[in-house]
Amino acid sequence: MNSTVQKKIREVAKQVSTLPACELPQALLSLQDILNDASMRSEQNIVKKEIWSAGLTQVLCQLVRQDFTHCPGGWQCAVSLAALLCECILGLDLLLADSQTFQKTFLPLVIENLILLCKNLQEKYLQIPDFEQYKSSRQDALKFFTAVLDVTVHLVMSYKTLGGKVLMSPRLLQLLITDDKETSIVVMNFIRSIVELSGLLHIAENDICCFLDELVYKLTSTSDAIIGRSATKTVNALAEAESRVVHLLNRRFIGLKPLLKRWQFKGFQPELQKLLSFLTAESAAVTEEQEYHAAAVVIQSTFRGYKTRQMLHRAEKALSSLQRKYRETKAANMQKKLADQQQRALQEQLVASRQLALRNVRNKHLHYIGILPAGA
Numbered sequence: 001m002n003s004t005v006q007k008k009i010r011e012v013a014k015q016v017s018t019l020p021a022c023e024l025p026q027a028l029l030s031l032q033d034i035l036n037d038a039s040m041r042s043e044q045n046i047v048k049k050e051i052w053s054a055g056l057t058q059v060l061c062q063l064v065r066q067d068f069t070h071c072p073g074g075w076q077c078a079v080s081l082a083a084l085l086c087e088c089i090l091g092l093d094l095l096l097a098d099s100q101t102f103q104k105t106f107l108p109l110v111i112e113n114l115i116l117l118c119k120n121l122q123e124k125y126l127q128i129p130d131f132e133q134y135k136s137s138r139q140d141a142l143k144f145f146t147a148v149l150d151v152t153v154h155l156v157m158s159y160k161t162l163g164g165k166v167l168m169s170p171r172l173l174q175l176l177i178t179d180d181k182e183t184s185i186v187v188m189n190f191i192r193s194i195v196e197l198s199g200l201l202h203i204a205e206n207d208i209c210c211f212l213d214e215l216v217y218k219l220t221s222t223s224d225a226i227i228g229r230s231a232t233k234t235v236n237a238l239a240e241a242e243s244r245v246v247h248l249l250n251r252r253f254i255g256l257k258p259l260l261k262r263w264q265f266k267g268f269q270p271e272l273q274k275l276l277s278f279l280t281a282e283s284a285a286v287t288e289e290q291e292y293h294a295a296a297v298v299i300q301s302t303f304r305g306y307k308t309r310q311m312l313h314r315a316e317k318a319l320s321s322l323q324r325k326y327r328e329t330k331a332a333n334m335q336k337k338l339a340d341q342q343q344r345a346l347q348e349q350l351v352a353s354r355q356l357a358l359r360n361v362r363n364k365h366l367h368y369i370g371i372l373p374a375g376a
Helices: 003-018 021-037 041-053 056-063 074-089 096-127 132-158 162-167 170-176 181-198 205-221 225-241 243-252 256-263 269-280 284-371
Strands: none
Touching: 003 021, 003 041, 003 056, 021 041, 021 056, 021 074, 041 056, 041 074, 056 074, 056 096, 074 096, 074 132, 096 132, 096 162, 096 170, 096 181, 132 162, 132 181, 162 181, 170 181, 170 205, 181 205, 181 225, 205 225, 205 243, 205 256, 225 243, 225 256, 225 269, 243 269, 256 269
C-alpha cells in the first residue's frame, strides 16, 4: 500500500474524531472510494487491515445502530454503510491476537447491529401509510430492508459460525413476528437462507420452537397463498436441517395436518406434500427413507416402462418379419400353383391334340376303306 492511500485513511480517521455524529456517515463512505482504487485483491487486504488498525471498521459497526432519519442521505446511507462494513470485513486477515477478538467478539457484534438496523428499517417501513402517494417511499424502505438482510447472508456465507448467532438473536424473532406481508416474506426467505448455509446444530430447542410457533401461526391464520408457501418452505428447511424439528412438529402440532388441507391446490403442492410427510414421519430418517422409496418406485416404473416398450418394439419387429415371410411364402406358393395349373393345362391340351390327330387318322383310314371297290 502506497503512502497516499495510508494518508487518506488517516485523514478519514482524523475527521471521524472531530466531526459531529450526523456528519460521520458521509465521511466514512469515502472509504469506499479508497477500497475501489485498490485494484488487486492483495492491495485490498492491506487497505482493509489499515482501516481496521485505524479503528474505522469498529466505528462503522457502531454507526449502523443509530437512527438515520435526520442524517444526510437518510436510510440509503445506512444501507451503504452496512455494505461498506461487510466489504471491510470479508477477507480481512489479522494477526492471531486481533483475529481472536475479531472472530469471538467483533463479528457477533456486527451481526447483532445489522439485525438491529433491519429492525429499525422494518419499523420505518411499517410507519409509512399504505396509500398510493406513499407507494414509492414504501418500496424504497422495503428495498433497504432487503438489502441489509442480503448483506448479512453474504457475511454468513464467508463465516458459517455466524449463522447460529443470527438465528439465536432475539431481534430476528421480532422481525418475523409481524402481520405485514412483504417484510414477513423477506424475513422467512432470509431465515431459510441462513439455515441452508449453517444448519441448526448449535441452536437451542427453545429458539427453534419460537420459530416454529410463529411459522405455524402464519400457516393457520392467513389466507394469502404467498405467505403460506413461504412459511411452508421455511418449516421444511428447518426440518431438513435438523431431525429435532421433525420430532417437535409431531409433538407440538398434533392437529396441524387437517388444517393444512386448506392450502391444497393453492400453487405449492410439492412443498405442502413434503411438510405433510414430515408431520406423518417419526423422524427425519423415516421421511428420507420415504422419499428414497418414492424415488425408487419412480425409477422402477420408468425402467419397467422402458423394458415393456423395448419388448413391444422387438415384438413388432418380429411380427413384421413374420408377416413379410408369410407374404413371400404365400406369393411363392401362388406362383407355383399358377405354374402347376399352366403346366397341367398345357399337358391336357397336348393330350387333346394327340387324341384329335389319332381320330383324324382313323377317320381318314375308314374313308379310304369306304371308297375302295368291293372286290378289291
